[in-house]
């Protein structure tokens with residue numbers, strides 16, 4: 001690549017405060033990555049309230065036709081139904097076929113919370129499960145009745161399974177835990193579990209995953225064990241909703257949602273995105289933790305093959321956390337978003 005075009009979608013709330021930090025971290029790499037161009041793109045609930053669309057066609061077109069990758073901030077999706085509104089991040093994952101949401105959760109040594117040490121990655125299926133959003137409501141003689149469709153396909157389960165095994169191979173422990181609830185949902189979660197389990201025996205794998213050990217865990221007890229003995233987990237692979245919940249739970253173990261990054265990855269596109277939402281409770285105060293967004297930029301760069309740049313960003317972030325002098329309030333500090341960002345930039 002001669003140059004790198006990055007679509008920037010800050011969207012709502014603290015998404016707008018943390019995405020500039022990710023941009024600054026990428027720029028701080030200077031000439032160790034190709035010449036970078038950022039393209040600001042519209043999306044989000046605020047955009048919807050002004051224009052009637054949360055994800056303009058133009059945004060999708062530019063992402064598909066011009067960008068090499070993208071960074072997403074966070075969106076403020078209301079909990080009530082708003083006619084005509086649908087979450088742009090859920091739509092983008094489907095439209096761009098970003099089928100894997102990869103969420104590493106790692107505690108830095110001497111980390112301020114004193115919680116147990118965690119080094120795992122949640123591999124969340126990103127296109128189906130309950131997030132197909134096929135919901136209906138009818139009125140019966142006993143009152144309202146609501147239903148949702150939960151879609152699990154062999155194809156999506158297989159490709160997320162392959163992503164999990166591939167990821168495990170790149171990690172020291174090479175251990176995959178399949179998360180499901182097939183004691184109750186034997187057909188849907190049963191298909192997920194069986195399909196992921198069968199990945200090492202697929203034609204063409206030729207023993208590539210022989211070193212990977214496989215375990216499985218029901219999702220409820222997985223959360224329990226995650227809090228009691230997080231060290232047992234390495235790669236956790238899960239259907240969409242379980243993966244969403246597990247990664248927020250794992251974030252609590254490392255001290256803050258504001259530390260946990262992700263990428264949404266497909267076969268031909270990658271979008272970095274902090275795991276947290278738009279945090280309306282702290283938006284507009286310049287106190288959002290920018291480290292999740294900065295780490296997401298690093299993950300995105302590594303996925304594109306710029307591992308050295310990614311390492312430099314991650315080392316700088318780890319140093320700032322370890323030193324513990326300049327941290328946002330979620331980590332017990334008193335510093336502003338902008339001050340934490342500056343500390344990271346200095347160390348890159």
Ligand code: NAD
Nearest residue numbers: 074075076077078089257258276277278279282288289330
């Ligand atoms: P949230 O992740 O926005 O916030 C949960 C808690 O964590 C809040 O107390 C918040 O202040 C804190 N927090 C989150 N990120 C932080 C950061 N970077 N620094 C410091 N503290 C941080 O979840 P929520 O409150 O349940 O949802 C708020 C809105 O975000 C909702 O409208 C929801 O739909 C949306 N949301 C969007 C995404 C996304 O864009 N991918 C993900 C989750 C939630």
Ligand code: MN
Nearest residue numbers: 244245248275
């Ligand atoms: Mn979430």
